[in-house]
Amino acid sequence: xxxxxxxxxxxxxxxxxxxxxxxxxxxxxxxxxxxxxxxxxxxxxxxxxxxxxxxxxxxxxxxxxxxxxxxxxxxxxxxxxxxxxxxxxxxxxxxxxxxxxxxxxxxxxxxxx
Amino acid sequence: xxxxxxxxxxxxxxxxxxxxxxxxxxxxxxxxxxxxxxxxxxxxxxxxxxxxxxxxxxxxxxxxxxxxxxxxxxxxxxxxxxxxxxxxxxxxxxxxxxxxxxxxxxxxxxxxx
Numbered sequence: 001x002x003x004x005x006x007x008x009x010x011x012x013x014x015x016x017x018x019x020x021x022x023x024x025x026x027x028x029x030x031x032x033x034x035x036x037x038x039x040x041x042x043x044x045x046x047x048x049x050x051x052x053x054x055x056x057x058x059x060x061x062x063x064x065x066x067x068x069x070x071x072x073x074x075x076x077x078x079x080x081x082x083x084x085x086x087x088x089x090x091x092x093x094x095x096x097x098x099x100x101x102x103x104x105x106x107x108x109x110x111x112x113x
Numbered sequence: 114x115x116x117x118x119x120x121x122x123x124x125x126x127x128x129x130x131x132x133x134x135x136x137x138x139x140x141x142x143x144x145x146x147x148x149x150x151x152x153x154x155x156x157x158x159x160x161x162x163x164x165x166x167x168x169x170x171x172x173x174x175x176x177x178x179x180x181x182x183x184x185x186x187x188x189x190x191x192x193x194x195x196x197x198x199x200x201x202x203x204x205x206x207x208x209x210x211x212x213x214x215x216x217x218x219x220x221x222x223x224x225x226x
Contacts, residue, residue: 032212043203043217051212094211103155
């Protein structure tokens with residue numbers, strides 16, 4: 001079975017600072033990789049995803065992530081944090097041909113004014 | 114499009130009671146999923162369906178049942194509620210598989226006492 005590890009259950013950054021949320025996965029085949037964001041009392045919504053092709057993926061709200069096969073990582077970054085970025089972020093993996101999504105345990109991002 | 118809708122939003126059950134969590138999507142998606150979200154645990158897949166009449170177990174299916182009689186609806190049934198089933202339940206859908214963006218409902222918060 002796949003596993004997804006998100007280092008740091010809580011991350012705090014100052015407004016305007018770099019956001020870096022870490023995600024590592026275990027897979028013997030190239031997986032599909034996703035980052036989702038969850039605002040309080042809401043469902044999850046997609047930030048970005050990697051399926052094939054370019055390893056640097058750009059998403060909504062200025063976020064991007066890079067698939068590094070050699071490091072089995074898919075870290076999420078944003079150059080300058082905004083107050084509205086405060087939320088819970090989940091990394092998820094699906095591995096073909098298995099019919100499963102695997103989610104990390106989530107990282108809660110706090111943005112300090 | 115309403116997307117993915119879930120009812121109820123919140124429910125309190127007594128141990129041993131049963132209930133059905135409703136999920137409907139109006140995007141003509143073939144795949145539908147049920148997850149539970151527990152604090153610090155991320156999302157765990159309970160059941161999924163690849164089309165009307167076809168369902169399969171996810172990572173944590175014990176204590177739950179599902180059916181898929183139409184493309185739009187994917188209800189989750191709890192037969193004998195237990196305190197361990199206290200959680201937030203999310204329904205999601207994709208058009209055609211595990212490589213695609215999942216669209217999530219707003220969630221159902223369930224408390225079993």
